Amino acid sequence: MNAHNMNACNREGRPLRRSPGRWLVLPGAWLAAGVAALSGCATILPLLPESPAVATDGWSANAVRANFAHTLAPSFHAVNGVVFTYRGRTMTALGVTDADRATNSFNATCLTPSGLTIFDVGMNDGIVTTRFVVAEFNQFGDVGRAVGADIWRVHFDCLPDTHASVANTGRELRFTSFRDSGALVHVFAGADRLLVRKYWCDVSGHIVWDVRYADYRAVGEYRFPFWVRLTNYQYDYTLDVRAKQIGPPAVRVGERNG
């Protein structure tokens, strides 16, 4: 954990302090507990690659938002290496996701590296459907809902609201979009003015989860972060997602959700 992760945010999206962990109490703990149950491999998280900092003086919020919107693929098929980390223990998996940002839909499956299905989930217009969860994970609660939420956090809601408040720190542009139960903060930085961080603060100012985006690469006319790290402070786990293959989805995503 770095210094940023120890913080939360105020009404301007500035860090204050982190959320207390409540792992093993609520459904989202499936991931952390699953990792502990399935792996004996202690590890230290590798550092995410960082783009050189550039001055953001004079950046136009509207231009940054519009520029990033053009780099976002409306739909995609991703094959990822996924590493869950909980209390220094890890579980590696192969994740496959078809996502359609326009319809708020995705299909996702997670396999062991040898090809065993761990879970299949889908979301159609915001409604998560769990098709399969390996029995060993059922004890951790509503796995489909937890997984669906994490996929949403990583791949969706990547643009700030048009009415978001904007703070320019000189090294990054921070958009804070206020919602009913908290605030979603988007941080843009680097020479290409891309989304480098997105995090959620609850109403008391705690960061509940935090996503870092790195290693952006061009795929066709779009840009994809090939390394994404989600940290969930509420349940005290980390999810590293490294893209192996990115392309267009084979068919319209929502059509196959039940």
Added chain:
Amino acid sequence: MRIRMWLLLVIVLCGCIIRADDAAVPLAADTVLAGLETQFAALQSVSSEFVQEKHLALFRDPIVLKGSMAIRKDGAFAWHVREPLRYSFLMQEGRLRQWDGETDKIQEIAVRSNPVFQTIFTQLRRWFSGRFSELRANYGVAIAGTNPLALRFTPQDATRKVIAGIVVVLRDDTRYIQRVTIEETSGDRTVITFTNTVLNSTIDASVWLLPPPQNKP
């Protein structure tokens, strides 16, 4: 529960499935199994490339994993996945070790002191060494095809809640496995096809190393 998961892992590693429309033919499965076991018993080693296709209802196209495997008569077993992520699984001299390229970490488990992994070790040897008759305790066996020879294994234990059947297709010369298909009760299926299979040749020592040298970036 965890035992069942590991058994499933073993099956995934080993499996091959044939479609249900391959009508069973009236051959004595036990006679065929006995003949195959005699033939497989002569194998000193096997090394092969594999393509593992996971057909999921969620996706139109299969998820494809590619890699290589090796097995020696003494039971040493190696499974290396090269694509889309790097992963290796070695069983040798009573130890199970696995490594993946995402974490670049090696996990090691003493198989002899762990009944779960002893089961894995035994199952792997049964499937890949052609000791099919030893599977009869947990599987019903039927001849699913003759050209090429295909055997359908139907789970008789708790595994049948997840696995509908496993079909092993032999090479034309019946000296080794050509394809394994695992049919899940969910309708998903996994097909593992072995190519460039080499029998009774010295296996390169690097196959038994972790991290696998050929997989280093």
